[in-house]
Amino acid sequence: MSDTRANKRFRSQEWFDNPNNPGMTALYVERYQNQEYTRDELQAEKPIIGIANSGSDIAPCNKIHVFLMDRIKAGIREAGGIPMEFPVHPIQETGKRPTAALDRNLSYLGLVEVLHGYPLDGVVLTTGCDKTTPAMLMGAATVDIPAIALNGGPMLDGWWKGKRAGSGTIVWESRRLLSEGKIDYEEFMSRVCSSAPSLGHCNTMGTASTMNAMAEALGMSLTGNSAIPAPFRERMAMAYQTGKRIVEMVYEDLKPSDILTREAFENAIVVNGAIGGSTNAPPHLQAVARHAGVELDVKDWETIGFDVPLLVNMQPAGEYLGESFFRAGGVPAVMEELRKAGRIHEGAMTATGKTMGENVTGLGSQDTDVIKTYDAPMRQNAGFKVLSGNLFDSALMKTSVISADFQKRFLSEPGREGILEARAIVFEGPEDYHDRINDPDLKIDEHCILFIRNVGCVGYPGSAEVVNMQPPDALIKQGINHMPTVGDGRQSGTSESPSILNASPEAVVGGGLAYLQTGDMVRLDLNASTMNALVEDAEWEKRKADWTAPELVHQTPWQEIYRKHVGQLSDGGCLELATAYQKVARVLPRDNH
Numbered sequence: 164m165s166d167t168r169a170n171k172r173f174r175s176q177e178w179f180d181n182p183n184n185p186g187m188t189a190l191y192v193e194r195y196q197n198q199e200y201t202r203d204e205l206q207a208e209k210p211i212i213g214i215a216n217s218g219s220d221i222a223p224c225n226k227i228h229v230f231l232m233d234r235i236k237a238g239i240r241e242a243g244g245i246p247m248e249f250p251v252h253p254i255q256e257t258g259k260r261p262t263a264a265l266d267r268n269l270s271y272l273g274l275v276e277v278l279h280g281y282p283l284d285g286v287v288l289t290t291g292c293d294k295t296t297p298a299m300l301m302g303a304a305t306v307d308i309p310a311i312a313l314n315g316g317p318m319l320d321g322w323w324k325g326k327r328a329g330s331g332t333i334v335w336e337s338r339r340l341l342s343e344g345k346i347d348y349e350e351f352m353s354r355v356c357s358s359a360p361s362l363g364h365c366n367t368m369g370t371a372s373t374m375n376a377m378a379e380a381l382g383m384s385l386t387g388n389s390a391i392p393a394p395f396r397e398r399m400a401m402a403y404q405t406g407k408r409i410v411e412m413v414y415e416d417l418k419p420s421d422i423l424t425r426e427a428f429e430n431a432i433v434v435n436g437a438i439g440g441s442t443n444a445p446p447h448l449q450a451v452a453r454h455a456g457v458e459l460d461v462k463d464w465e466t467i468g469f470d471v472p473l474l475v476n477m478q479p480a481g482e483y484l485g486e487s488f489f490r491a492g493g494v495p496a497v498m499e500e501l502r503k504a505g506r507i508h509e510g511a512m513t514a515t516g517k518t519m520g521e522n523v524t525g526l527g528s529q530d531t532d533v534i535k536t537y538d539a540p541m542r543q544n545a546g547f548k549v550l551s552g553n554l555f556d557s558a559l560m561k562t563s564v565i566s567a568d569f570q571k572r573f574l575s576e577p578g579r580e581g582i583l584e585a586r587a588i589v590f591e592g593p594e595d596y597h598d599r600i601n602d603p604d605l606k607i608d609e610h611c612i613l614f615i616r617n618v619g620c621v622g623y624p625g626s627a628e629v630v631n632m633q634p635p636d637a638l639i640k641q642g643i644n645h646m647p648t649v650g651d652g653r654q655s656g657t658s659e660s661p662s663i664l665n666a667s668p669e670a671v672v673g674g675g676l677a678y679l680q681t682g683d684m685v686r687l688d689l690n691a692s693t694m695n696a697l698v699e700d701a702e703w704e705k706r707k708a709d710w711t712a713p714e715l716v717h718q719t720p721w722q723e724i725y726r727k728h729v730g731q732l733s734d735g736g737c738l739e740l741a742t743a744y745q746k747v748a749r750v751l752p753r754d755n756h
């Protein structure tokens with residue numbers, strides 16, 4: 164073994180091997196040696212590695228981790244560590260109501276307490292479904308013990324009648340067909356279920372694949388971790404290698420604070436543009452950055468990321484799904500294309516112990532139909548626009564999913580390209596939208612823009628994925644599949660709608676959307692990155708003065724606590740008070756008896 168192994172005293176030894184306090188040491192050892200650990204090994208100067216298991220029956224996207232545990236543990240043992248698996252609060256995107264987003268900060272809090280309060284020297288973060296990845300990275304950033312992310316991997320590709328059926332994306336497509344009367348409920352169900360053929364997370368470049376790509380781009384996982392499909396043998400090997408590597412990271416004292424630097428976040432922003440990543444990435448990365456103490460601003464997504472070309476041909480921005488992306492080289496191939504173009508900070512340190520440049524050099528695209536080269540991308544300028552104006556301080560628009568049809572219909576008036584002036588139709592939430600979207604009295608046509616409010620962090624609570632509103636059935640029958648939509652909530656990363664979303668501050672805390680009325684004219688200017696209600700200042704101020712905040716009804720104690728402390732999406736939707744706690748592993752907790 165290398166010199167780094169000599170005379171290393173671990174944090175866990177403060178529990179299990181502290182001769183200055185024999186009473187407490189005995190108490191700590193006796194209960195852990197009654198299971199698979201012996202007293203000798205607990206006291207043997209071996210690092211104890213936590214494995215944060217996010218998989219369970221209630222969290223199917225991450226359930227593969229239940230079966231990967233043995234391989235992770237084998238890797239930890241092989242490298243001379245002691246594995247200790249523990250559960251984390253489940254976050255299942257498709258199961259949790261009112262929204263899994265509400266639970267990201269709860270899972271984060273739970274992880275911080277476990278990592279701080281138990282005898283752990285390092286941790287494997289088992290990631291997958293959308294919010295599990297940021298929750299774990301946030302927790303690791305706050306505690307700052309050596310940590311490595313292991314994705315569960317996407318499902319196998321879904322197929323329906325000879326065509327790829329991608330997670331989520333097939334839902335949006337099928338619900339339009341249902342509205343048009345082209346399919347019935349039975350076919351609708353079968354089409355959607357065909358997209359989920361195995362264990363794993365969403366197989367599109369939705370939020371799960373995006374956030375795991377972000378973890379890899381940040382340097383928080385082994386090279387190539389994120390794209391391996393869940394059932395593949397390579398996934399088991401990755402679990403084993405990740406287990407081995409975390410032990411080395413503990414000996415090297417390689418911590419999140421060494422990896423999560425400003426350069427790492429800039430790399431992640433660039434990668435997000437190139438993969439056509441989810442609009443959920445900005446708030447999640449903002450949250451990780453804040454817990455890591457790194458300065459990042461929502462505007463950075465446009466400044467650093469807008470001019471990045473789209474390289475990955477994967478649904479919802481493209482055609483393929485996770486298996487093809489993996490075979491084409493996954494995230495390392497994307498980063499190698501970006502590195503060769505000078506778009507990556509090559510010197511950023513990573514979990515491998517090497518720099519990002521060293522990790523990806525030579526690992527270019529294996530299939531340029533799936534991962535394009537930088538010089539021949541799917542489209543130019545594929546990052547996010549970050550808009551502002553009197554309706555919000557910031558809102559995002561994902562330009563990689565603006566279709567030719569959408570561009571032509573809404574953004575191509577001769578001489579006024581990128582500018583849209585339209586009549587606002589305002590909905591108070593998803594229930595109101597469903598009740599009224601087909602109401603003929605609203606006279607919704609091509610010259611309208613749909614708004615939804617009261618669906619942000621405080622309003623929903625948790626910020627709901629409802630901004631990608633479908634046009635009225637009558638317009639869909641005329642071939643208008645997407646309309647401009649705006650809201651203070653989010654949308655699924657699997658959606659192919661170029662919505663304007665994550666508007667901050669949200670309406671219920673007095674953001675500008677609160678004062679908009681159906682019938683107001685609104686102007687979007689993508690050239691200037693602005694969106695404004697065209698309402699006289701005096702009238703706007705009067706509406707503000709007359710406004711009263713809606714009453715919030717909590718259904719659980721956590722909803723009340725969350726609403727009291729959560730910030731806005733532009734600031735990561737963090738528990739604001741939690742951002743003051745940094746690197747909490749530096750201070751040992753008190754003894755418990």
Ligand code: FES
Nearest residue numbers: 224292364365371
């Ligand atoms: Fe869990 Fe998409 S719903 S990964």
Ligand code: MG
Nearest residue numbers: 256628655656
């Ligand atoms: Mg979702």
